[in-house]
Amino acid sequence: MAYTYLDELTTKGVREAQRENDAREQWEGFSGSREFTRFDENAAAFIAARDSFYIASNSQSGWPYLQHRGGPPGFIKLLDDRRLGIADFRGNRQYITLGNSKEDDRVSLFLMDYPRRKRMKVLAHMSVHGAADAALARTLVDEDYGATVERFLVFTLVAYDWNCPQHITPRFTKVELAETMSVIEIELKRLRAENAELRARLGE
Structure with a gap:
């Protein structure tokens, strides 16, 4: 198998x-x-739409450590069919995930699509690259985001899988809500205009 x-x-x-x-x-x-040992088109499209993910690493004390990573939509880049990369932005400067990777480079990633109740789970080996890496900078840095890039993280795939949608509560970002409200407002305007036209025809 x-x-x-x-x-x-x-x-x-x-x-x-x-x-x-x-x-x-x-x-x-x-x-x-x-x-699922190589990212296919379906996985690539799912990854490209994400604006955050969770990463679990293994500590020397034996405790797993879970951390959130976020950025602009699409900040997780597919480098090829077996590698993902991100620009790692400055945060609370605890560096627990970074430190854990020095002893054990195995990580688990969890990518969520709350509105569509879909999730991808990934096992990978994490490598750390300096912010001066020009090749990764060209691919991974979004100049418009404005956050300080401290390093680049590359995740080499071992395997991934999908979870069922059970018990995932749909949640929406401000951008997703704004897009939905925009569609609703357009439809309301159309209905109001249609209603006004009908009233005019009836002589009201």
């Missing part, structure tokens, strides 16, 4: 948990497509 997201994460403990919850047979006999 091809190397996949579930293959990497299905450990002995996970298999035991699946058996305890009567789910082991479901995954042992799974025959659907799980070979």
